Amino acid sequence: MAEKIVSPAVLERLPTYLSYLRSVPADVINISSASIARALGLGEVLVRKDLAAICDIGKPKVGYCVTELICVIEGFLGYNRTDAAIIVGAGKLGQALLDYDGFSNYGMNIIAAFDIKPEVTGITPGGKPVLALSELPAFCREHNIRIGIITVPAARAQEACDLMIDCGIRAVMNFAPIHLTARKSVLIKNENIAISLALLSKRYTEQLNEENGVY
Amino acid sequence: MAEKIVSPAVLERLPTYLSYLRSVPADVINISSASIARALGLGEVLVRKDLAAICDIGKPKVGYCVTELICVIEGFLGYNRTDAAIIVGAGKLGQALLDYDGFSNYGMNIIAAFDIKPEVTGITPGGKPVLALSELPAFCREHNIRIGIITVPAARAQEACDLMIDCGIRAVMNFAPIHLTARKSVLIKNENIAISLALLSKRYTEQLNEENGVY
Numbered sequence: 196m197a198e199k200i201v202s203p204a205v206l207e208r209l210p211t212y213l214s215y216l217r218s219v220p221a222d223v224i225n226i227s228s229a230s231i232a233r234a235l236g237l238g239e240v241l242v243r244k245d246l247a248a249i250c251d252i253g254k255p256k257v258g259y260c261v262t263e264l265i266c267v268i269e270g271f272l273g274y275n276r277t278d279a280a281i282i283v284g285a286g287k288l289g290q291a292l293l294d295y296d297g298f299s300n301y302g303m304n305i306i307a308a309f310d311i312k313p314e315v316t317g318i319t320p321g322g323k324p325v326l327a328l329s330e331l332p333a334f335c336r337e338h339n340i341r342i343g344i345i346t347v348p349a350a351r352a353q354e355a356c357d358l359m360i361d362c363g364i365r366a367v368m369n370f371a372p373i374h375l376t377a378r379k380s381v382l383i384k385n386e387n388i389a390i391s392l393a394l395l396s397k398r399y400t401e402q403l404n405e406e407n408g409v410y
Numbered sequence: 411m412a413e414k415i416v417s418p419a420v421l422e423r424l425p426t427y428l429s430y431l432r433s434v435p436a437d438v439i440n441i442s443s444a445s446i447a448r449a450l451g452l453g454e455v456l457v458r459k460d461l462a463a464i465c466d467i468g469k470p471k472v473g474y475c476v477t478e479l480i481c482v483i484e485g486f487l488g489y490n491r492t493d494a495a496i497i498v499g500a501g502k503l504g505q506a507l508l509d510y511d512g513f514s515n516y517g518m519n520i521i522a523a524f525d526i527k528p529e530v531t532g533i534t535p536g537g538k539p540v541l542a543l544s545e546l547p548a549f550c551r552e553h554n555i556r557i558g559i560i561t562v563p564a565a566r567a568q569e570a571c572d573l574m575i576d577c578g579i580r581a582v583m584n585f586a587p588i589h590l591t592a593r594k595s596v597l598i599k600n601e602n603i604a605i606s607l608a609l610l611s612k613r614y615t616e617q618l619n620e621e622n623g624v625y
Contacts, residue, residue: 200616210605215589235589278611287506292603294502297564297587301608342611349512366614368607372512374430374450382617384610386603388507390425392583393516395599396493396557399581401415402597 199271201248208245210301211235213268219261227258274302281340281364283355284347285310285325288370292344294321305344307334311351328358335362342366349373356383414486416463423460425516426450428483434476442473489517496555496579498570499562500525500540503585507559509536520559522549526566543573550577557581564588571598 201209215234219226228246232239246253250267253259269275277299282289285308293308310316311328318324326334334340343364347355352371359367366382369375372390375383416424430449434441443461447454461468465482468474484490492514497504500523508523525531526543533539541549549555558579562570567586574582581597584590587605590598 206609206612210602210609211589211600214587214600214602214605218589234591272608273612273615274608278608280607280611287502287509291502291506295604298604298607300587301604303604303607303611341614342607344607365618366610368610372429372515374426374433376449380617380621382610382614384606385426386606387425387429388601389510389513389516389518390429391599391601392495392513392518392557392559393487393489393493394421394425395581395583395597396495396518397421397488399556399597400488402595403580406595 199249205245205248209249209268209272212245213265213272216261216265216268223261225258226261228253230258272302274300277302277304278342279304279306279338279340280342280344281306281334282308282344282346283328283331283359284308284345285315286346289346290319290325292346293323293325294319296321306338331358332362335364340364345369345371347371414464420460420463424464424483424487427460428480428487431476431480431483438476440473441476443468445473487517489515492517492519493557494519494521494553494555495557495559496521496549497523497559497561498543498546498574499523499560500530501561504561505534507561508538508540509534511536521553546573547577550579555579560584560586562586
């Protein structure tokens with residue numbers, strides 16, 4: 196059966212539902228869309244529509260069986276199979292991500308990092324390899340890697356991105372604070388933590404001004 | 411003068427414009443909305459509207475003066491003043507963020523991290539202090555901290571969040587893979603890197619299936 200396709204907005208909300216459902220006490224067997232909506236500050240109709248887009252396990256007056264719904268969302272998001280990814284840039288952030296053990300809950304496994312500096316190559320405290328950047332092409336071929344993470348400085352990020360694409364990588368998560376270009380078929384997701392933090396600060400300031408009647 | 415308020419969608423796009431404008435070669439004096447739109451894969455009307463929402467420096471047939479537009483966006487996003495933030499959780503990710511020097515480009519300064527484990531307290535290689543968690547209340551009072559980052563394990567994240575709010579923090583960026591609850595006036599931004607990576611992988615798989623005619 197062909198998989199259902201949902202809109203990007205729904206796709207972005209599904210992990211939030213999942214994260215909430217995983218936090219529900221174990222003695223809660225069934226949960227209503229109203230309860231989910233209330234807990235997450237979303238509209239009930241929205242929640243019902245989002246979940247209807249991926250399954251039909253909701254029952255009138257009963258709601259959703261929590262474990263079943265978790266299973267359905269995990270399956271839909273692909274968390275039940277494991278995708279391998281690599282990192283280019285084994286600085287502090289790169290190594291933190293490489294050794295972070297939470298990816299497996301989301302069906303992801305970061306199997307190695309690569310760096311141009313010989314002094315950082317070796318095995319991390321978490322037991323993962325940091326290899327020379329020159330080994331990237333052979334490694335990607337051997338492990339059929341399609342997903343890569345960039346944690347190099349901004350000045351080296353485009354070069355890292357081009358190299359990854361040459362190695363067959365087709366989805367790139369970029370932590371470097373720079374706009375990367377790639378051909379259309381390559382997915383690039385920018386994760387600029389500094390920008391996110393600055394936006395949060397901006398929203399806080401706006402909220403504060405509103406409360407104080409500046410507007 | 412009261413500041414302009416723009417929609418969250420515009421606010422999210424402004425850093426992308428800024429990042430692109432900063433990457434434009436120095437000999438480009440003026441730039442058109444069409445050029446910006448093309449480089450970022452956005453619609454020209456959208457770009458023009460977004461920029462009109464925060465300034466009126468665009469001139470017909472000339473476009474925007476690049477340095478002036480950078481200055482306007484930086485000012486609007488508050489990158490020209492510096493907001494102090496703290497981190498709770500000085501594990502690998504916490505320390506990587508604490509020592510990352512790119513926050514200052516976005517008007518943010520992470521001035522200290524706090525941890526419950528005595529063995530991680532001290533001064534980081536980047537010269538930032540990691541303090542005992544018990545020092546958080548006094549530190550937040552003294553430095554008037556309103557923004558905090560959570561990089562503790564999921565099981566301790568709600569507790570860390572509650573403590574931060576008790577200390578006067580009103581905007582929380584949460585890296586722990588758990589749904590946090592707080593009263594409405596507190597802003598919580600979840601930055602689950604594993605979820606982002608899994609979504610990227612899911613989008614890649616969908617694109618691949620589409621190319622291969624599975625749908």
